[in-house]
Amino acid sequence: MKRFIGFIKKEFYHIFRDRRSLFILFGMPIAQILLFGFAITNEINNVDIAILDHSKDATTKEIINKMASSKYFSIHQFIEKESDIEAVFKKGKVKAVLNFEKGFSENLIKENYANIQVITDATDPNTANTISNYVNAILQNYLKEQNKSSVQVYQIVPQTHMVYNPELKSVYMFVPGVMTIILMLVSAMMTSISITREKELGTMEILLVSPLKPIQVIVGKVFPYIFLSIINAIVIIVLSIFIFKMPVQGSLFLLGMESVLFIITALALGILISTISATQQTAMMISLMGLMLPVILLSGFIFPITSMPLPLQIISNIIPAKWFIIIIKGIMLKGVGLQYVWKETLILLGMAVFFIGLSVKKYKIRLE
Template identity: 90%
Template structure:
């Protein structure tokens, strides 16, 4: 019995000495529960909206103040023309526009009814529905408060219009997200495992002391995966168009170039993972746990980023998938050109350069 107790103590000592084991045992569950607890929500908070007020009277101003005072919405912009609605949606600045009709207050008093149009960006149908329901709830609450003081009740009639996805097809949301997940995981995971395998077998040291520069060694290792990932991207787009009837409103050439850029970004991230991984198992674990959860939870694929706590919103900015989803939705669903997605494109380029530069530096250190 004493020998068994001694053996158990030895195993505890081994576990507590191994920082990676401790991280897996305690760090991963804590990280996962925090991510799932804060990121997974069907509620919306601080959603950016715009106001188009044709009436500009006391009643519309009171309604706007009530909407602004709620925790659900943040008034991003006041627009003056209906022609401004499409550009503001294409730029991705807002998720909804509230359009108050002309002479809103007079119609409410004389005809006992006035219309307000709720225009939502339905590229994310779940969020669009939630926004519409929340605005309706605020309007109904205001209507009840006003009708308490008058004999003939007023009726505010909300008219909902969904743009880019009027039928609220969920496939419009899932195809861009699934494409992003597949390209990220396949590119990053396969690259990291491939390079780590060379390290495990000892052949990477031979490559590093060869006449080839470290950058050429890295490019040579990842080039086949660039080609295979492009084939994957083409298959996904073809299936989404012909099987799921996903529209491509924008340029297919631009979509292809942005997809190649994201593939290279994912491959560069895979290279970086390989520099910090000693075994294929470690590389696979980092790729799956370190990439899959953030891509699903923090990219805006399923859950709106604006509804998350501020720390998670900040962290989401370093997730390449977030920017690619914005790009792909803009091209496929909104039909935008490079002038609307240049910022997201530059961010992906900067991330790619950073990942590659850091990876080359680490390999140079190994070589020295």
């Protein structure tokens, strides 16, 4: 019995001395519960909206102020004409436009009702529905306050219009997200084991004594996987169009180029994981567990980023999938060109260069 107790004590000592085991035991559950707890929410907060006020009277100003004072909406801009609505949505920042009819206050007093058009970006159907419901609730609350002090019963009739996805098909949201996750995880996992495989097979020494420079080794490891991942991307896009009836409103060429850029970024991230990992098992764990949760939760694929706490919003900016989802939704659903997604494109390009550069640096350290 004493031997058994001694053996158990020894195992405890081994676990407490191994920082990686302690991190997996205690760090990962804490990080995951915090991530899930804050990221997973059906509520919306601080959603950017635009205002098109044809009336510009006291009543519309009161309603706009009520919208702005709520925690749900933030007035991003005021627009002057209906032709500006499409351009505002294509920029991707604004998720809804409130369009007040001309003579809003006058109609409310004389006719006892007035119309307001609620135009939402339905590329994310769940968020669009939630925005519409929240606007409705704020309007009803405003009417309740007004009708308390009035003999007449006023009515404001919101007319909801969903753009880009009027039928609110969920496939329009899931296909871009699933495509991003598949390309990210498959590409990163393929390259994450490339250098670690050399270490485990004992062929790393051949690379170390070869005349190839570190940058040549890194690019050489990535290059073959680019073609394989491009074939993967083509298959996904073809299935999306012909099986799931996903529209492509924009340029197929631009969609292809952006997909290649994202693939290179994901492969570069995978090769970075490979340079810092000692074994294939470690590399697979980092690429699978370390990338899957952030890609699903912090990319804006399922849950709106604006509703998350500020620290998570900041962290989401270093997730390549976030920027690719913005690009792919813009091209496929909104039909935008490079002039609307150039910023996201430059961010992905910068990430790819950074990951490759860091991989070369880490590889050099191992050479010394």
